[in-house]
Amino acid sequence: MTHRREAPAVTKLDPTRPTAAAAGGTGGTKVPDTFRAIRPAVTPPPLRPEPEPAATAPVAPTAPAAPAELAADATLAPSEVTRLVGGWHHNPHGVLGAHPVPQGTAVRVLRPFAERVVLETTGPDGDPSDPGDQYELTHQQDGLFTALLPHTDLPAYRLRVSYDGAELVQEDGYRMLPTLGDTDLHLIGEGRHEELWKVLGSHVRTIGRVSGTAFAVWAPNASGVRVIGDFNGWSGAAHPMRSLGGSGVWELFVPGIGEGTRYKYEIATRDGRMLQKADPLAQATEAPPATASVVHTSSHTWQDQDWLADRAATATQHDAPMSVYEVHLASWRPGLTYRELAVSLPAYVSELGFTHVELMPVMEHPFGGSWGYQVSGFYAPTARLGGPDDFKFMIDALHRAGIGVIVDWVPAHFPKDDFALRQFDGQPLYEPADPLRAEHPDWGTLEFDYGRKEVRNFLVANAVFWCQEYHVDGLRVDAVASMLYLDYSREGDAWTPNAGGGRENWDAVGFLQEMNATVYRRCPGVVTIAEESTAWPGVTRPTEHSGLGFGLKWNMGWMHDSLDYMSHDPIHRRYHHNEMTFSMVYAYSENYLLPISHDEVVHGKGSLVSKMPGDWWQQRANMRAYLAYMWAHPGKKLLFMGQEFAQGAEWNHDTGPQWWVLGDDWPAAPDHRGVQDLVRDLNRIYTDSPALWRLDTDPAGFAWIDGGAAEDNVFSFVRFDEERRPLVSVTNLSPVVRADYRVGLPTVRPDVHDSVWLEVLNTDASAYGGGGVGNPDPVKADPTPWNGRDSSAELILPPLGTIWLSPA
Template sequence: MHATLSGAERARLLAGEHHDPHALLGAHPAPGGTLVRVLRPLARRVAVRGTELTPEGDGLFSAILPPEQAGDRCPVVTWSDGSRSRGHDPYRFLPALGDVDLHLLAEGRHERLWEALGARPMTHQGVAGTRFTVWAPNARGVRVVGDFNGWDGTGFPMRSLGSTGVWELFVPGVAAGTRYKYDICRADGTHALHADPLALAAECPPATASVVHHSTYEWGDAEWMARRAERPPHAAPMSVYELHLPSWRPGLGYRQLAEELPPYIRDLGFTHVELMPPAEHPFGGSWGYQITGYYAPTARLGPPDDFKYLVDALHRAGIGVLMDWVPAHFPKDEWALIRFDGTPCYEHPDPRRAEHPDWGTLEFDYGRPEVRNFLVANAVFWCEEYHIDGLRVDAVASMLYLDYSRAEGQWTPNADGGRENWDAVAFLQEMNATVYRRCPGVVTVAEESTAWDGVTRATDHGGLGFGFKWNMGWMHDSLTYMSKEPVHRGWHHGDMTFSMVYAYSENYLLPISHDEVVHGKRALVSKMPGDWWQQRANLRAYLAFMWSHPGKQLLFMGQEFAQGAEWSETDGPQWWVLDPTYAAAGDHAGVQRLVRHLNTRYRATPALWERDTEPSGFSWVEADAATDNVLAFLRFAANGTPLLAVSNFSPVVRHAYRLGVPPVAKRWREALNTDATEYGGSGITTPTPVRTTPTPSHGHPTSLPLTLPPLTTVWLRPTT
């Protein structure tokens, strides 16, 4: 005879509310030998080393084994259907999480959090299985459910690891590919199933289970990874092609995209791609911006190692990979992060701080160390595990301001009485500092639309620490100008020159992103005034102006060949307009050819990128010709070699248009002319090389008399 469980302990264990199931289950010293107790719901009989255990009811079986039966105690279970199984008992194992991990978790400083939390296949105490660990600090109990237990967690309660809020269980025999969730007993005694916040893989939506994952991928980009930090990105060429992977070529998975995307990007000459959020998200219409699986690439396009294959293929083609990262908010799907342990866990406890007013989502509690750790480690995760070269951080402005999109009375000031969210500021500083310290060559980019001071200033100087900031002001102003009929542009001339007033206050990237070609905003070419010829001419001139303006460039897919329709995540780019059988295919191919030449000539012209962040790398030649719709400026390489960029945003030819240039050469040659016939233009040009004359102009002792084609940007460089 031996003692059975007390009523209270038994009830807590069976209800999934016990904080230490290992104290009740498994093997424990007892008078006369070792008490062995197992919990096997639906079992008919259980035996250990030939000794049949006594049923205690509700799936509990126990017996005291004499000392001579010490050793391997793998229960042999006879199930209710008569089948038998034998396996290691989860409750015979010591914790599979070390003291250092627990210390870092408690401090909120575990920079490789995905190695401590989540489902990790491993060999523990000589047995193969999977360690499950999850942070749920206010749960009364946690159980793991999945394919391995018929989605009934009664027999798989997890233990609490002290004050860390972490629950752990090593389950023998569970391997990669197993689906699972956590059954969390909340403070009120109710239960909820949640996907694993640290899952490395997930089921393909609309299914919502997490998947045990173990990567076997062998990278082939060692040369890329070793060299990517050789030159600071601010002093290097960077032109970015933004795309939505599921719709770039609808129906293709990661492996198929790896065959088609790198050669296309390489042919166009872009230095980087930017992937709209690749992390798992339940609603495809969110384009990935409402994430539930922060540590899992979306399963829509294949398993995680296939995503690695795609990144690897891009690197081997010499193309950097940026990804959109979304720490600003998360969706309210009840099986995901919301009230994860029955209380506000990842979200802020104050409903006014938690609710995001624009998107029907929740904001993270950036002041909670464990939440900040979850996000900082996630940034590191993508860079270290998936070799991502840069993170474009979405919606930074919504994080920085407590009153963002909130009316009076809907927000509370900070401790200083202001509107700044200092918790979010501290988080962004920690994220940037950590990424730059751990991941040489990685760059972070902020989508920040306000005048917050120091977005790209170093954290040790009080800045947020980003590498670049999206220049939303330039985007808005320049598109406003371009949308006007040329006869009206003179009244909006300042929209094209104002960006240079603040151009060196931050390190900027010029974005024509997906946000500008959806929701009734029209495709880029369709924003332009005039007939089809004028629209394309305006677009070509605008793109060349953009490529020559200080700052890096970003262009969204489909705009490189002037598709006329807004982007749709279901249809993707209008590739058919390039089909030779389409009447206007040549028009679209001409714009595509221009983008290719913009990139190749940009990369070959250090004046356009070497001194992007230095005021001395830029000089206006003509900034005030509002009635002419003309802009002209010089860009300078580190060795002083200039490039002259001239834009004529009027539909008339301007003959003998004199522009002053420095006396560095007697002749200048066209490097690019967007009116060239190969791009779909009229072919008007200044015969080159054009000789300088000693006529002073625009503050220079010499000048060039140029013919400016209509709706055209021309680049010229000195020649011998």
């Protein structure tokens, strides 16, 4: 049965007559007192002041009353209005705005709490400076105003809306076409929109002469979606979104709002609930604990073109130096903003000689104590330190200082906060429907549904986003092992096997392969790094050879084994010698990075120096020897902030590094500065010595001199570059001086066995806080065969020290 409702005839207004508001009339719906109380937060900003009518403007006569049956064509059935106002209408654009009908054009406008709505036609091209006719709309029900206009081809128009007697000039977003095209919707449906952030989320746009913001969100299970924000008093009644077919995308263009607007989506669920959700693709957010999304348009002008060109010309990072300084930005220098960090961080990192920084997750997160590893805003840098352009400014500064930027990326899980991704549209959407697969037992979070193509698209596009929009040079992917295994941290019946009955999460494997292949194809020179703690085969094997496709993998085995060895008293180390040498058994099974990360200096583990045995002198000596051993070992390097100067306490995310121990008023400051000076020299010599990095992934770049000197606690090996130029590393991890310790040396030139070697690094040097034991004079090799080599030399090995030798 068709619902018809008679309405008063549309009235064409005489522009010379006073308005109802000016005459003291109210018209429309009376504004509730509670709404009046929050009027300043609710009133939308006017687009333009009303133009003054020309002195000679003709007086438009009042239009005659339209027949009731014609006016009724502009009204809606009460049930339709209820769906609109209630927030569960899937196609508000089908009834709102202007629509041709046999008698002319039906216009419907949803303005809850408005007293009066007047439609004003504009010039042929929509020029608001060329006002045309005015028509007053009739209030039908619950803020729906309607009119049947005589136009068969309605020109462009705008609205004059009165609240509390104040008239605002507004555009009608419901006369606009969708801001997503068919190609976009097709790619979203296929899960292959590699620039998803350009079409979903919020975007300031100008359509014709109308400026505003386009909103789009994926919520396929929603019964209705509305935009709420500071522009409508956080009441979405006037801003229902339309569903774009089977894509699951909802869209709306809201005129008159732009940069800085705070907003969320109000989602009507199938079971009758109303949720308020932050935008999953918002590119800016409020600073926590506030949770709204923020409309953002970048105005940053990049100045790192030379850096990007050089990066693109580099095929891989495998044959280049990489020493990484891992940083938690919020606590590195507590209180500094992105722009302040753009001054101090590049200066410090450059001075110490690191080639890269790795930033612990910068994406927005609700709880600072998670260090960023529970992400709620995957497309927005945290607002705690500034805005998106401020973060770009900092990256730009690092690039101009010659420092690469790696960011931690967390596609393994997300928090359960109600405002974020959990049951985003009332049902499991980003997480699997199976609770055994959705719940992450270790962190109280939810895992992603990697089998859903739209979720994979969300994450793959996110990886591209940070590389493309923020110019980052690498992604360190967190917790890869938790993604690869269905039974990760689950026992008994607490997990669901795959279709073949196994524990492998093949959906996650496919996602990681797609992510890596896409990033490497779209972003030349970028490196992806896996934090993967198991022996999953082919983590760094190319995807075309059935690998996961990462560029590098954290060598967690080396880290745990070597730190365990170092924790033993030297008298017991002979029984653990293989913990230091075992890494070379598998060193070339993957492309490795050696990490001494934040994970090793929190949760009661103590700082790096505190892991070392002995008194304060021995602890520092052990640490210095260990760092030099690490820098000489095959693989890229990573060191967490504060460890470069041997701070004594483990990391606290509120206070950050103990910078004060470097001050002159700290008694042990020279000891800490000595370790810092060593790290600087390690980086300098490392970067200048191709033997230490050119063949990192090639077995030809390494050879043991003596890996079996367990009784002596000595490790000696040689590194080579592609031209076989050597650098020798000898580490003595016993607390005694080993004088006249013969070591076999590689042949520098054929048939020459009396080569001369220089000690280019000695961790026991007095400048580093050591005892000054070593080989200050050139060391001459003699033709005495030793360690399977034709020549050798007698060296002085400092206690708990490492020396590097290079041919003169």
